[in-house]
Amino acid sequence: MPATPLAPKAIPPNNVQLTGPLYLGDIFNWALFGVLSVQTYIYFLAFPNDRVIPTKAIVFLIFVSELVQTVVTTRDGSNIFGYGWGDLGTLNLVGLQWFSVPLMTGTISAVIQLFYAWRIWILSHQPYIPVFISLVALLQGGAGIWSGINAKLIGIFSQIQLRNGTPTIVWLSGTAVCDALIAFCMIYYLSKSRTGFRATNELLVKLIRITVETGLITATVAVVDLIMFLAFEKANYHAVPAMVLSKLYSNSLLVLLNARVRIVGGRNVGTATIDDTLSWAQSAPSHHQVVFRSGARPLSRLSHYERTTSHPFNIEIIQETSTNFTDSSTQKLSSV
Numbered sequence: 001m002p003a004t005p006l007a008p009k010a011i012p013p014n015n016v017q018l019t020g021p022l023y024l025g026d027i028f029n030w031a032l033f034g035v036l037s038v039q040t041y042i043y044f045l046a047f048p049n050d051r052v053i054p055t056k057a058i059v060f061l062i063f064v065s066e067l068v069q070t071v072v073t074t075r076d077g078s079n080i081f082g083y084g085w086g087d088l089g090t091l092n093l094v095g096l097q098w099f100s101v102p103l104m105t106g107t108i109s110a111v112i113q114l115f116y117a118w119r120i121w122i123l124s125h126q127p128y129i130p131v132f133i134s135l136v137a138l139l140q141g142g143a144g145i146w147s148g149i150n151a152k153l154i155g156i157f158s159q160i161q162l163r164n165g166t167p168t169i170v171w172l173s174g175t176a177v178c179d180a181l182i183a184f185c186m187i188y189y190l191s192k193s194r195t196g197f198r199a200t201n202e203l204l205v206k207l208i209r210i211t212v213e214t215g216l217i218t219a220t221v222a223v224v225d226l227i228m229f230l231a232f233e234k235a236n237y238h239a240v241p242a243m244v245l246s247k248l249y250s251n252s253l254l255v256l257l258n259a260r261v262r263i264v265g266g267r268n269v270g271t272a273t274i275d276d277t278l279s280w281a282q283s284a285p286s287h288h289q290v291v292f293r294s295g296a297r298p299l300s301r302l303s304h305y306e307r308t309t310s311h312p313f314n315i316e317i318i319q320e321t322s323t324n325f326t327d328s329s330t331q332k333l334s335s336v
Contacts, residue, residue, distance in 0.1 A: 011088075017235035018091060019080070025243030026077040032247035033070045036063065039254035046261050058115050059257070062250045065108055069246060072100040092158055098151035101239075105246040106144015106171055109218075112249050113137035116182045123189040133181050140174030143167050161233045172226035175245075176219040183215030210259055214252030221245055 012018065040063045050056055076095040084090025114137050121130035147167035151160050190208050221241045228238035 014234055017232075017237070019236075021236040021239040022077065022080060022243075025240045026073060028240065028244045029070060029073055029247060032244055032251060033066060036066055036247060036250050036254065039251060039258055042261065043254055043257055046258065050257075054115060054118065055257070058111065059254070061111070062108060062253065065104060066247060066250050069100050069104045069108075072096050072104075073243060076100070092156055094151055094155050094157050094160070097157075098148045101148070101242050102144045102151060102168070102171065103148030105242070105249075106141045106147070106175075108246045109144070109175055109249045110137045110141025112253050113140075113178050113182060115253070116186070120182070120185045120189060124185075129181075129185055133178060133185070136174055136178040136181065140171050140178055143171035143174060147171050157236075161229060161238075165230070168229055169226065172222045172229070175222040176226075179215045179219035179222070183211055183219075186211040186215075206259055207256065210256055214255060218245070218248050218252060221248055 040059060043059055044056075076097055079093075079095060080091055114134055117130040117133040117137065120133065121127060124130070144167075147164060150164050150167055154160060154163050187208050190204050190211070222245060225238050225241035225245060228241065232238065
């Protein structure tokens with residue numbers, strides 16, 4: 001008598017709530033990694049004189065870490081939607097998500113927050129607030145590692161929200177608190193750094209705006225992730241913000257570093273300045289800033305028609321050096 005084939009397992013009624021967020025998380029993760037790749041390329045092209053330690057080293061470390069995280073999440077996605085398609089057992093396995101999501105996200109965010117704490121120390125010349133921010137960053141990073149290891153020990157994805165609540169709450173809430181502290185302190189100390197020079201003030205206003213925007217985004221996503229983790233126990237909605245959170249941190253760092261790039265021919269064209277906390281070049285106070293570009297005339301020497309007529313714009317990389325003469329000189333090495 002021929003053997004009776006086994007009946008396939010019934011598809012759970014919440015199948016879309018289980019698989020859809022994982023699929024969207026993979027797509028958004030790859031999209032943000034593409035943005036990060038472009039930003040990293042622009043950074044190393046634009047600022048060769050930035051400090052090797054910590055600035056360049058952190059950018060390189062973050063990019064490599066995000067590459068590993070993207071590869072690992074893609075491997076898990078391939079198992080769920082490729083090799084193990086239709087297998088509910090495969091869908092319910094933690095796989096390597098314990099490593100790629102809480103552990104790596106907690107570690108990457110902590111490194112970036114420590115970098116911000118170092119910059120706040122440079123701006124404030126006081127150790128108390130940077131030390132406190134560093135402690136909060138280490139706390140949330142450690143909680144992220146704890147959450148990842150605990151998830152690996154649990155092993156079953158559907159049990160994560162039921163049995164891994166405490167480390168996840170500490171991790172995500174600590175992340176949001178640390179981001180809020182960093183944004184507040186950066187705004188305060190950058191505002192105090194304003195000078196009478198238009199170029200410096202423009203850069204400071206730009207950095208303040210970027211700090212508020214990026215800090216608000218990362219803190220909001222962390223809070224949304226925590227709310228979804230606690231509120232939807234039978235759905236994987238929390239997987240979308242969790243899988244992209246590290247990429248948001250990495251891109252926010254590169255956005256801040258690349259804020260010193262100027263688009264010549266665009267809006268707000270003026271002289272630029274350097275950020276002494278990032279570059280080896282030391283700036284000197286000056287009443288005059290003269291910007292030269294090889295093969296082009298200074299803006300002040302152009303006719304009214306030339307200055308008001310639209311032209312195709314070029315993206316130029318600005319690298320300034322200053323000398324301690326009576327009138328400080330500034331040179332701009334352009335790369336189109």
